[in-house]
Amino acid sequence: MGVVSPKSHHFSEPLSLVCGKTIEQYDIVYETYGTLNANADNAVLVCHALSADHHAAGYHSNQDKKPGWWDLFIGPGKPIDTNRFFVVSPCNLGHCSGSTGPKSINPASNKAYGPEFPIVTVVDWVNYQVRLAQLLGIDQWAAVAGGSLGGMQAMQWAIQFPDKVRHAIVIAAAPKLSAQNIAFNAVARQAIMSDPDFHQGRYYDHDTVPASGLKVARMLGHITYLSDDAMGDKFGRELKNQQLNYDYGVEFEVESYLRYQGESFVNRFDANTYLLMTKALDYFDPAEKEAGDLSEVFRKVSAKFFLASFTTDWRFSPKRSKEIVKALTDAGRDVSYLEFESNHGHDAFLVEHADYISAFSTYMQNIEVSS
Amino acid sequence: MSELRIELQRICEWIEPGSRVLDLGCGDGSLLEWLQKNRNISGYGVDINPENVLSCLKKKVNIIQADLDAGLTDFEDGSFDYVIMTQALQALQFPHQTLAEMVRVGRKSIVTFPNFGLWKHRVYLAMKGRMPVSKALPAQWYDTQNIHLCTVKDFEQFCKQQSLHIAKRDIVDYEHRSDALMKLWPNLFGEVALYQINGK
Numbered sequence: 001m002g003v004v005s006p007k008s009h010h011f012s013e014p015l016s017l018v019c020g021k022t023i024e025q026y027d028i029v030y031e032t033y034g035t036l037n038a039n040a041d042n043a044v045l046v047c048h049a050l051s052a053d054h055h056a057a058g059y060h061s062n063q064d065k066k067p068g069w070w071d072l073f074i075g076p077g078k079p080i081d082t083n084r085f086f087v088v089s090p091c092n093l094g095h096c097s098g099s100t101g102p103k104s105i106n107p108a109s110n111k112a113y114g115p116e117f118p119i120v121t122v123v124d125w126v127n128y129q130v131r132l133a134q135l136l137g138i139d140q141w142a143a144v145a146g147g148s149l150g151g152m153q154a155m156q157w158a159i160q161f162p163d164k165v166r167h168a169i170v171i172a173a174a175p176k177l178s179a180q181n182i183a184f185n186a187v188a189r190q191a192i193m194s195d196p197d198f199h200q201g202r203y204y205d206h207d208t209v210p211a212s213g214l215k216v217a218r219m220l221g222h223i224t225y226l227s228d229d230a231m232g233d234k235f236g237r238e239l240k241n242q243q244l245n246y247d248y249g250v251e252f253e254v255e256s257y258l259r260y261q262g263e264s265f266v267n268r269f270d271a272n273t274y275l276l277m278t279k280a281l282d283y284f285d286p287a288e289k290e291a292g293d294l295s296e297v298f299r300k301v302s303a304k305f306f307l308a309s310f311t312t313d314w315r316f317s318p319k320r321s322k323e324i325v326k327a328l329t330d331a332g333r334d335v336s337y338l339e340f341e342s343n344h345g346h347d348a349f350l351v352e353h354a355d356y357i358s359a360f361s362t363y364m365q366n367i368e369v370s371s
Numbered sequence: 372m373s374e375l376r377i378e379l380q381r382i383c384e385w386i387e388p389g390s391r392v393l394d395l396g397c398g399d400g401s402l403l404e405w406l407q408k409n410r411n412i413s414g415y416g417v418d419i420n421p422e423n424v425l426s427c428l429k430k431k432v433n434i435i436q437a438d439l440d441a442g443l444t445d446f447e448d449g450s451f452d453y454v455i456m457t458q459a460l461q462a463l464q465f466p467h468q469t470l471a472e473m474v475r476v477g478r479k480s481i482v483t484f485p486n487f488g489l490w491k492h493r494v495y496l497a498m499k500g501r502m503p504v505s506k507a508l509p510a511q512w513y514d515t516q517n518i519h520l521c522t523v524k525d526f527e528q529f530c531k532q533q534s535l536h537i538a539k540r541d542i543v544d545y546e547h548r549s550d551a552l553m554k555l556w557p558n559l560f561g562e563v564a565l566y567q568i569n570g571k
Contacts, residue, residue, distance in 0.1 A: 073562055090464050154444070204392070280383055322445060323447065325435060326445040326446075329415060329435070329445065329446065329450075330446075330447055330450065332413065333433070334413075335415070335433060336427070336428060336433050336434045337434075337435045337436060337437075338434075338436045339436050339437075355421050355425075358425060359424065359425055359428060362425060362428040362429055366428070366429075366431050
C-alpha cells in the first residue's frame with residue numbers, strides 16, 4: 001500500500017446509542033485504500049477488533065517499522081485487492097486513536113469525557129459507520145470484513161442493514177461471548193478499575209494513567225490470543241538469564257514477553273477505551289431479540305457469508321464459528337466455512353497462512369464489481 | 372452435461388429443479404455447480420480436503436469444511452430435499468451412522484459406491500488370494516481410503532434391516548452403461564451402484 005494518511009471528519013448530527021444516551025457530535029478518523037468506482041459498488045468496509053484501529057494497511061511514514069494491522073490482507077494483489085476494491089477502514093467510536101472517545105474533550109464540559117463517555121455497542125458502531133458510508137457516497141458495501149470483534153461488526157451489518165451488504169466476511173468470531181470470555185473481560189476491567197491511578201476513570205484530570213492495571217489487562221488478554229502450542233514453541237520454559245534466582249523478578253522468557261506487551265500497550269492505548277471495548281464485546285448478542293434464535297435473525301439477511309476459524313483458537317474456537325454456520329444454513333443463507341490448521345491461536349486471523357490467504361483471495365475475487 | 376463426470380450426470384436426472392441439496396464429500400464441487408446453473412438448486416457442499424474446498428470457492432459453490440465422520444449434527448432434521456454422497460460411503464469411518472444421519476437430514480438421499488461384489492473382484496480374490504486391485508480401486512490394502520467396501524447385496528440387506536426404503540436403483544458399469552447381465556445379476560456384474568433412499 002505504501003505510505004497512507006488517515007482522514008478525519010467531524011459529524012454534528014447526533015447519534016442515538018443503544019444505552020439510551022446520545023452523542024451530540026463526534027469525529028470519525030478513517031483510512032481508505034484504492035478507488036471508489038463510478039457505480040460505487042466496489043467498497044469494502046474493514047472493521048477493527050479490540051485493540052487495533054483505522055490503520056489497517058500500509059505505513060504512515062517511511063520510518064514506520066510496522067504496517068497496518070491487516071496489511072497482509074489488504075493491498076494490490078492481496079485478498080482484499082485494492083486494484084479492484086475501495087477499502088474503508090474507520091476507527092470506532094469510543095476508541096483512542098483519533099475518533100471521539102473517552103479521552104476526547106467533551107464540548108459540554110470542556111474536559112475529557114472519561115467515565116461520562118456513553119457505553120457503545122456493536123449496533124452503535126454499525127450506525128456510526130453508516131454515517132461514514134453516507135459521507136463517502138457508498139450506498140451498499142460489496143463486503144464488510146473483519147476478524148474477532150471486527151467479524152462481529154460484519155455480522156451485525158448484514159443483520160441490521162440487509163440491503164446494504166452483499167458479502168459478510170466473518171473471521172475468528174463468535175455469535176456471542178461465552179461465560180469464560182466474559183470472565184476474562186471482567187478480570188481485565190477489574191485490573192484497570194482497581195489501579196489507584198484510575199480515579200473512577202478521571203485519571204486525565206490527575207495527570208496520570210492506570211498503567212499497571214492496563215498492563216495486567218493487556219497481559220491477560222494476550223494470553224487468550226495465543227495458543228498453548230504457540231507459547232510453548234516461542235518460549236517454552238526458557239529463562240531470561242540462564243539461571244533461577246529464587247525471587248519474584250522476571251525469570252521466564254514468557255514473563256518478560258508479556259510484560260513487554262503490557263508496557264508497550266500502555267503507551268498507545270487508553271484504559272477507558274479498553275473498558276469500553278470489552279463491554280461492547282460482552283454485550284454483543286444479535287440473537288437476543290429473537291429469544292436466542294440466531295437462525296431466525298439470519299432469515300432476514302441477504303448477504304452471502306464467508307467464515308473462517310483456526311484450529312488452536314480457544315478464545316473464539318472453531319466451535320463458535322460453527323454455531324454461526326449452523327444458524328446460517330438453518331436459515332438457508334449462502335455460506336462458506338473454512339477451518340485452518342494454525343498454531344497461532346486467536347491471533348491467526350492476522351498472520352500469514354498460505355491456505356487462508358488463497359481461500360480469502362478466491363472468495364473476494366468472486367465478488368462482482370462493475371469496472 | 373458433457374463436462375460432468377458420467378456418474379454425476381445420472382444423479383442430476385434424479386434431482387427435481389429448485390431443490391435444496393446437501394452434497395457430502397462434494398469433492399471439487401462440480402455436481403453442485405452444475406445443479407446450480409441448470410437446475411436452480413440451492414445448497415452446500417461438505418468436504419474436508421483443502422484443495423477441494425478451494426475449488427468449490429472458485430466455482431461459487433457454498434462449501435462447509437468439515438469431517439463427515441464427525442456427523443451431521445449441524446443440520447436440522449429434514450432440512451434438505453436431497454442429501455447426496457457419491458463414492459464416499461466406503462471411505463467413512465462409520466458408514467452406517469452417516470447413512471442414518473443422511474436419512475435424518477434429507478427427505479431423499481442419494482448414495483453411490485463401487486460394488487465390491489463384482490465378479491472380477493471375486494475372481495481376483497479367489498485366484499490370487501489377494502485383495503483385489505483394479506483401475507477403479509487402485510490402492511493397496513494398507514493405503515486404501517476405502518475401508519468399508521460393500522456389495523450390492525450388503526447394502527440392500529442393510530437398508531432392509533434399517534427399514535430404509537430404496538426408491539430408485541441403478542446398477543451400471545464405470546461408463547454408466549447398463550446391460551442385460553447387470554439387470555439380471557447386479558451384484559455380479561454391476562461396477563457402480565446408485566441408490567435413492569427415502570426416509571423411513
